[in-house]
Amino acid sequence: MEFTKLSEIELPAAFDAHVHLRDGEMSQLVTPTIRKGGVNQVYVMPNLVPPITTVKQCLEYRHRLQDIEPNVSYHMSLYLHESITPEVIREAKKAGITGVKSYPAGVTTNSSSGVLDYELFYPVFEEMEKQNMILNLHGEVPSTPTNAPLSSTKDSTAITILNAEPAFLPTFKSLHKRFPNLRIILEHCSTAAALDAVRACGPTVAGTITAHHLSLIIDDWAGDPFCFCKPVAKTPEDRDALLQAVVRSEGRFFLGTDSAPHDRGKKRGEDKVAAGVFTQPYAVGYVLDALEKGMQRGVVNESEVSQEGLEGFFGGWGRKFYDIKDERKERIVLRKWKERVVDVLEKDGVGVSVVPFRKGEQTWSVEWK
Template sequence: MKLRSVNEIELPAAFDAHVHLRDGEMSQLVTPTIRRGGVNQVYVMPNLVPPITTIQQCLEYRDRLKAIDPSVDYLMSLYLHESITPEVIREAKKAGITGVKSYPAGVTTNSSSGVVDYATFYPVFAEMEKQNMVLNLHGEVPSTPTHAPSSTTTKDDVPTPAITILNAEPAFLPTFKALHERFPNLRIILEHCSTAAALAAVRACGPTVAGTITAHHLSLIIDDWAGDPFCFCKPVAKTPEDRDALLKAVVSSQGRFFLGTDSAPHDSRKKRGEDKIAAGVFTQPYAVGLVLDALEKGVERGVLAEGDVSQEVLEGFLGGWGRGFYGAEETRGERIVLKRGGEDIVDVLRKDGVSVDVVPFRRGEQTWSVSWK
């Protein structure tokens, strides 16, 4: 396939392995946009307020989502919390819950109840391994407090650099590797990889480990979010070299990486009208089109060759590889048709009767349109 010369592409409906659908009014606004983006199956994040830490909360949340759009298949997760025990894991498996999401305490939106010490959860991880459940890792460590020294010294007199949003992901990778070594049969996903180092860490692990890549990290670099709050997310976009490594991983991973948009809606006032900018990029209504645009730009810059973006790669990255890792069959057999430049990205997503609104990624631009067969 020569992507730059193709105006129409037919694909199986996509699977998005990482979405934030929120709750209440925000959920009413964003959940109906899943299918607009070419997706009919999603893995839903549990970082609500309060977080989804019980089976009952999880199933009730799924029911609320189904009531909004029953034509989407919602795979559900629990929030890794001190109340999660091996018994909870066994019951969650019976209830059809797919996995558990780990947030290091304080690194991103609604993560204040997150993990401080992973060793505390070793019995939980052991039971997840037995139950063949997925552990989803937000792969960052908290930033060093601003009043702390710029570096610290370990017991071996080796200086350790202070943690910022730029090195928070690489600093987490030793923990990620250690978890895989201790639980080699536990299915682990390193979420929203943003660096070449994260990609290498996933590749160095066994076949029970995979990584997700977002649509926006395939396009953004540091300069983009530094000047635009609507491009600011956690983990932040990194260097051009990191972005290009992500593009290459899409076409060469043979299933080790797949789409997880991490589409994260915030009311527009929290992105530009408060003291702190909320972390999150909203891509849901345009998910598949944004990936195609990023790959095409990669070809134009010479990062990818024309032949790299094949039908097989698109079907795998956008759905097949993620479904395979999760064991999530797409039973409807739905297909989508994408047409070049047929979709105008709105400046602001609004809905009658809903008081919140969201500014999408690449507002005011064009992308591929999606129609359903």
């Protein structure tokens, strides 16, 4: 495949293994954009307000999403919370729920009910292992409070948004060591260290990579609230390591956009900037754009970009890890720079609006076959 010379690519419809579809008006706005991005199957995050912690809540949420867009397959998750027990896990498995998402307390949007001590959940993880369910990890630790006293120990390190992911990796590795048969995904990897940690684990571990982390570095989000997410984009070296992981994945990494919509007022009109980058309507195109720029910088060789590799990253490897079938067997045709990213996503009768990543720029269009 001579990627840079292509003006058109045909692929199987994508599986996005990490999406935020919210609820209420926001869900009405963003759920219809899933297929526009080239995706027909999604794994849905449970951090609503209140979070999805019961099987009943989860099934009702899926029903609401299906009512909005019935031509998408929704794979659902529970929010790891003190109310989750081994009995809940068994009930969830029977109901067809796919996994459980863990958020360390307070690290990102709607994570205030998150985990403080993973050992408390060891019985839950043991049951998930037995039931062959997936544990999705938001791989960061909370930042050190700004008013915390300086430690007198030489080996202590204050945690900021820049090192929150590397600081979590020992916990990630210890969970895998204790539960080697538990399927674990380190979500939205943002550093070369996270990629190395996944590779060092056994075949029951994988990682997701977002579309926006393939393009962004610190300087981008430092000056633009619409590029600010958790985990934050890091260094150019980290970004380039992620690009290389896409084409050298061998199945260990696959697409999970972490597309996270926020009303545009919450991104720049309040005291704090909401963490999240909205990529859903252009998901596949953004990745293709990032790969081409990686080739231009010389960090990805054109010979490494293959039809097989693209099909794997966009869906094949994720479906295999999640053990889900592509029952729709749909295909998409992408055409280079035939789509302009809208400045604002809005809808008549809906009181929220969202600014997409790379507003106003050109990307690949998606046509369904």
